[in-house]
Amino acid sequence: MRAKMVLHRNRKRRIEAGHPWVYQSEVNRVEGDIGPDGTIEIVNHQGVFLALGMYNPDSQMVARVFSYNRDEVVNEGFFIQRIAEAYAYRQRFLGGQSESCRIVYGEADFLPGLIVDKYRDVLSVQILSLGMERFKNTIRSALVHVFSPRGIFLRNDVPVRRLEGLPLETGVWMGDVPDRIEIEENGMRFLVDIPEGQKTGYFFDQRENRAAIAPLMTGWRGDKGADVLECFCHTGAFTVHAAKYGAHHVTAVDISESAIQVAQANAALNEVAERVDFVAANAFDFLRDEETAKRSYDVVILDPPAFAKSKRALEGALRGYKEINLRGLKLVRDGGFLVTASCSYHLRPEMFRDVILDAAVDAHKVLRLVHWAGAGKDHPEIAGVDEGHYLKFAIYEVRSR
Template sequence: MLQVSIKRGREKRIKGFHPWVYKNDILSFSRRPKPGELCVVRDYKGAFLAKGYINPDSYIAIRILTYRKDEKLDLKFFIKRISEALEYRKGIVPSDSTGFRLIHSEADYLPGLIVDYYNGYLVVQITTLGMEVLKDKVVQALIEVVKPKGIYEKSTVQVRELEGLPLVEQSLYGEIPEKVVITENGIKFNVQIIGGQKTGYFLDQRENKLLFAKEFVKEGDRVLDAFCHLGGFGIHAAVIGKAKEVVAVDSSQLALDLAKENAKLNGVADKFQFVKGDAFKVLKRMQQEGEKFDSIVIDPPAFAKSKTVVEQAKRGYKELFLRGLKMLKPGGNIVVCSCSHHITPPILEEILLSAAYDTRIPLKVLYTTYQAKDHPFVLQIPESRYLKCIFAKSFPWEV
């Protein structure tokens, strides 16, 4: 196996269980590395640190799979890792939810691998060259541990191109339906496996949707669900919160069509008004027309995919938050989210505070939450805490 020595002082991060070795950490190789192959990581004196896989052309050159010298990176290794991940999910995913994240990359010690479970079917996303090389072992292990009806690969994220990999969407095992129905907090949702966004559904908001519906929505409320995707927050508000009316906004016709199906599945289609369009323009028009809501959710896609666009992203978030606050009834609730890891919790609070100042709406924050427990973040990797949500309530009087 390839031996990789890292520079003096760089071993501290590895010993602290940070799972990445950067290109400029490397001191030497025992031979010329093959992209994607397994390797042993050693300190500058030759002492063992870890095992992983390498892509010498990537900024993150090595991703660590184990810190144990005696652990072989064979099929048994993947069966063990996946079994551990499944046991963890059994303990934290509620029994009324048949969709969950089974493997969350570094958080499950399988960097470069995402696996989502949808009522018996698995959707796999591979983001790194090293995990691509190991894909056959991963699929074999998933079949043995999970015994799924089918496995579908949706490796369509742009980060693959940084690893020299093509975008891929294909069946890996069994018969794959175009759509599958899952339950989330007891609510039914159609998930578009083939041709849908990401792996088909955004599972990371499960706990936030339930919190919103149970504590922030009351019977008879009017709710705005901006960037609604498949209608998650809005349908929770209608079914669990018993909202009277939900206005759901999204720019994707496919997402809105599925959201309409989901509303029908749960018997709340009559409560919904679906609006197709750019949320910036739609919210501006609604605000100018004097629309008012008891509760508002603003959950946009990632605006800041790199540090260079953080300031521009902050302006985008602020415009949305301003529009939302201006449509909020006194005593109403607003939930704002960001799935950009560059927008840290303090930055998100700063943006909301600035919007509250400009609109002269006093807010009290009741919760700051993150992604669901089946998407845990790694303490050593701040970037893995990507989703932040602020649950705030306005004071029950106008200034």
């Protein structure tokens, strides 16, 4: 018999709308003893069953929904089924590109706090919740059963684990994990540094957005390809796409020397190195210097890391997004394009649009929206869960006024 979490009468009906999180402030009381697996029934004030959750009494997020079946048994078979279903979803929508993709996306795949990226025959895993940590060894067994991977790397080095009372750790979890592994995306080849790369190694969420820049790269001044500036290029994914899609020249900027080294290797791997100049520099300073030098480009790409990692950081983040977009717009030739993105959840889509518009006003530019998108198909979103809508990606045509 599972313990029950009884919710307050006057709470907002978020669980009924599919939201996967219960906060301490929503809980009236807990009845019964929590079993060793830490799962709990979530019921409303009348005792009506709503969902099963993974319980963490020491977190503000006291329960995470993992099932709407009251009789669900959490064992290796449960994880095998959920993981296999998640991968089948990717195979349906990504086809051949499902060989390397995000195969488990936490709450959106009904495995709250579990992230799994697949790089061909190697997996990169993050466990972000106490609920999933309790089943750590079972999860590893399930992954081995479904994928028979060469190796699994554990990337439990994210600060959010501390909020769950969990230690930070990284290391090979099973088998053999190479320092770098080659994957394919949109017909191009990329080296991924799983142990040392950002997050779980690679940003799969921009896959479709990188493909969306193809029409911008050709047809400039006759048949010449575009002159492109990319800031925050990281390991060169947008850079390589731009060059392979026909850009005449790409200037790619990132502050990380190690990221630049991987980006250079990726450019060489795709035989576009002769059309790319990599610059290790602070993107803000570089944009400012380019403006002072009165340089211009056909396409400017801005794909920065999250500037707002908390609500408290939002005000400063707004200034940062305003500055890079303002300076980026000033560098775009008349009739050219600004490609801009934000992965800060706390910067809501309407706020991001407003920041870009404010920058355009100050830069004396008129924008025409070409493309607006979020994360790719391997990052599904549950309706009603605003926290899942973190990535904003836009392409604007830029005209002077």
